[in-house]
Amino acid sequence: MKKRLPPLNWLRSFEVSARHLNFTQAATELNLTQAAISQQVKGLESQLGVALFKRLPRGLELTEAGQAYMPAVHESIERLAAATDEIFGHGRSKLLTVRVNLVFFTTWLAPRIARFRKRHPDVGLRFTSNIWVEEKDKDADMEIRYGKGSWPGFKSDRLTWDELFPVCSPTLSDHAPLPDTPEELINHTLLHVIGYEEGWGYWLNQTGYQHLDASQGIQFDTLITALEMASLGNGFALGRTSLVSEMIANGRLVAPFEQRVATAEAFYLAYPAHQYMQPHAEAFQAWIIEEAEHERDQAENGTQ
Secondary structure (H helix, E strand, C coil): CCCCCCCHHHHHHHHHHHHHCCHHHHHHHHCCCHHHHHHHHHHHHHHHCCCCEEEECCEEEECHHHHHHHHHHHHHHHHHHHHHHHHHCCCCCEEEEEEECHHHHHHHHCCCHHHHHHHCCCEEEEEEECCCCCHHHCCCCEEEEEECCCCCCEEEEECCCCEEEEEECCCCCCCCCCCCCHHHHHHCCEEEECCCCCCHHHHHHHCCCCCCCCCCCEEECCHHHHHHHHHCCCCEEEEEHHHHHHHHHCCCCECCCCCCEECCCEEEEEEECCCCCCHHHHHHHHHHHHHHHHHHHHHHHCCC
8 A cells, every 4th residue: 555645835846955964055045944954844744654865964965765765856856946937937938958069069050050049949048168167057958068978966868979189270370281190280289178088189089190299279268269379370279070171161170190090089968867857958850860860870871
């Protein structure tokens, strides 16, 4: 026989307390007193017949039962909130907030976003940079991240399958001829991007040119800046297939060497693992995966 469903306010107090692991912070979020939160959680534990938290001197810790219960409670509350908004929102625009890597947005997503808006005109979009995160943007629905696809608490869908290779302007600023081999990179400025594991040292090692000095050059905190500097003739940047294909096609960049290295890292669409995904977020997820797979098919067939 199923147990009687606990009161919603008890479940809400548990869910918020489990997120913060602190009754005082939970009380602030729910605009209640700390004593009220504590009492509601105790009521829930009493009804369930099991402790959900370990009360520690400096905060809370979920018990094994609490850890098992939290994902289901969190998702249920998210689903209820989404259904309420969906049914009783009176046709208001559904706003989707996506925190996005700047270079990916500029070179890959921006040229495609009109197709999503045409397919889903009722979905409002808000894009924020993941360089400087404002307080109001911390709870983005989704995020486009660069890495190996594994982040605690998140699921992810891979969006790119890149090769790594040097790119530069068709006419370098010093008017020197384009180099024929990577050996000649020693005579040119290398443009580095902070935060990417697969940088110049990685590429030179993988292609057999590890004896070259990979430390010289200029450093940037965004890849889009390095690519822009390269297109203006200020040195060589490392391009990733998905990000520079259009710049190569329109003649802003060239790839003078044959050597290419498959990347272990990629761009991913990341989203909370234990959070209900609203329909308009699911629509964006399905669309961006479709776009990514279409680009991959084109690249494999040589039609990009």
